[in-house]
Amino acid sequence: MIPIEHFLYIGAALFALGIVIIITKKNAIMVLMGIELLLNAANINLVAFSRHDPSIQGQFFALFVIVVAAAEASVALAIVLRVYDHFRTAELNKIKDLQE
């Protein structure tokens, strides 16, 4: 059997990579990709812990997360489209209207 820590390490690494992508990427869509990665890392954690659960609740929760991620991704893309319509750019460091 693969020890559970390995799954957790991978989940943590993917989570950290996801944060780094969100922070550092200029393009808004790349940020969305980072968000997806974040959610998937969380999924790995859920599934890993459901191995020891006879009622495999974790896997069911992971299915819900995937559905919610898909819905959220479509809403986010719609927002990015609207932002692009307004600001004529998809680069986040150029969208500074809330600055003091």
Place this chain on the structure above:
Amino acid sequence: MDLSLILLAGIFLIPLLVSLFLFSLRKKLSDTTIAALGVGASLITFILSLIVFIKHFNHSPLEYSYQWITLPGVSDISTGIFLTNISLIMLLLVSGISLLVQVFSIEYMKGDTGYGRYFAYLSFFTFSMLGIISTNNLLIIFVFWELVGFASYLLIGFWFSKHSAAQASKKAFIVNRIGDIGFLLGILIIWSVFKTLDIKELSVLINVSSGTVHSSLIFFAGLGLFAGCMGKSAQFPLLVWLPDAMEGPTPVSALIHAATMVAAGVFLLARIFFILDLDVLTVIAFVGAITAFMGGVAALKQYDIKKVLAYSTISQLGYMVMAMGVGAYQASFFHLITHAFFKAGLFLCAGAIIHALHKSSHHIKGLHFDAQDMRLMGGLRKDLPFTFIIYCITAAALVGIPFTSGFLSKDAIIANAITWSNVMSDRIGFISYLVPLLALITIFLTAFYMGRQIILVFFGESRSKEHLPKDEVLKIKENPWPINLPLIVLGVFSFFFIFSLNPFNPEHSFLFKSLGKELSLSSPLFENRDIIITEINHRLPDFHLMTLTLSLILIATGLGLAIKKYYKKEIIKEQKDIFLSKLSFNNWYLDVIYQKTVLKFVDHSAEFVNKIDRKIIDSVVHFVGYFTVIFSLVTHFIDKVLVDGLINFSVIITGRVGVLARSFQGGKVQYLFVVAVLSLILMIFLIAF
């Protein structure tokens, strides 16, 4: 006792109050009111003085003492009244002559714009003089001394718009002040030695203390006190102020510079006689004799009628002081009294002449006529016969012709002087004979200059014609009663019978005996002096006849020479170019000498001090100023750069921090995300640990 004190209070206060009243209301009162007030107050003062005199003469002294200043650790200073016989006599003298002078001034000062001011000043003078006479404390005497000097200043400079009068009043006050320095030093020495300034206590202490007191201290104390007398009574070398003081009105000269103020110095000597030891008395005798001689010489060549009398006063004061110096206490005081009367009489006669001449030239327009110049007078015997008679009587008293009062007092003085020199020649050698020698020469000089004056003024023909415009004559008339009445009184008092029933020997008169009671010479401190005085009294009768004959010879010679030179001479030839003439006329060149030495020194010192002030003290002030400016610039720099810089620095830091903090609100979404993640990690750490 109490009634006398009340009367005394009246005697003091009436002149003072009248003086203040007249001075403040001088512009609003009419001349007659002013004269009535002045003379009336004077009369009341005189009557009160008479009452006090009658009550207390030849009884125990009238005393009253009041604790004035209490000093811890030192004895107290008290003030009060101490009227002995001499004070009582002076009380009468001062108030009496003041009364006569004020009556005289009613007419003399008529029409003067300062009429009220004049009577106010005269009353103020009377008050100050009475203060000197009555008090028992040396310090209070000094206070009134200065007040009298001040009154004299006011009166000499009465016509202050005249430059010479203003200068003369300043000169009088300053020269007086120089004497007062010595006076004050004397007072301080006495205070330090005896711890009291009360005259009665001092006379007791003198008798008690013996070898404990340093004799040189007593010598310097006596010398200091005599310096005050030198200033006030115009002794050599402080005699220069009296001739200039003739700038004041003539009645003022009569009151102050003949009868009373200048006598204050002699009075002081009488009061403090018991403190003066033999060496001081010797100095006093010499100074007095020298002064008498110098005054007599200077009077010989004057042409101003008042200047002759002024120098004569200096000479007679020299006599009085010399008499004190030879120990002839009673004779000196007696001469003070007689001199007051006949000198005041002489001055008032001169005033009468001046007044008559002024009035006689009024009708001539544009005439500048010096009514005091004897060279313009002559033959006034016919125009002013009454004045002539009184003048002759008082001049006879001055010269010392028998049957006058002046003869008695002068005779006593000369006799004592000769005896003194005889006794003292054993101690100090032949120089002691200088004193009576100078005194005898002065008798001759006095006779000469008075003879000269009488002849120039009253005899011969009037010499004023050359100075008048053509065909104009002076209409000289006798003066009205306010002028003549005092002259009569003073003339009467120049005869012998007022003072002694024996015209040739005053020593048995009531006056002499009353004066002798003051002294109680028995102090071991002054043994030398007492020995000499008793010796003088012992030998005195031997010299009486010698004195009498010598004086009569000298008087006759003096008068004879004057007549020979001046009587019935058409043109008065006075050789002005001889050195002796110039010496006499210029008062021994004393003024010039003082100008070149003392005044020059004072001027140079003033210049020197001025230089120090400007160069050193001012540069210190400049330095302080510069330093302050530089210091302020430095402070400014520190304030602007450092202090403000500090604040600016903290402001910038705050700004940067604010910018930093604000950067979180950059509007960049990714920063917000970073903050969220960091806070999450922070919270995990906090909860886990």
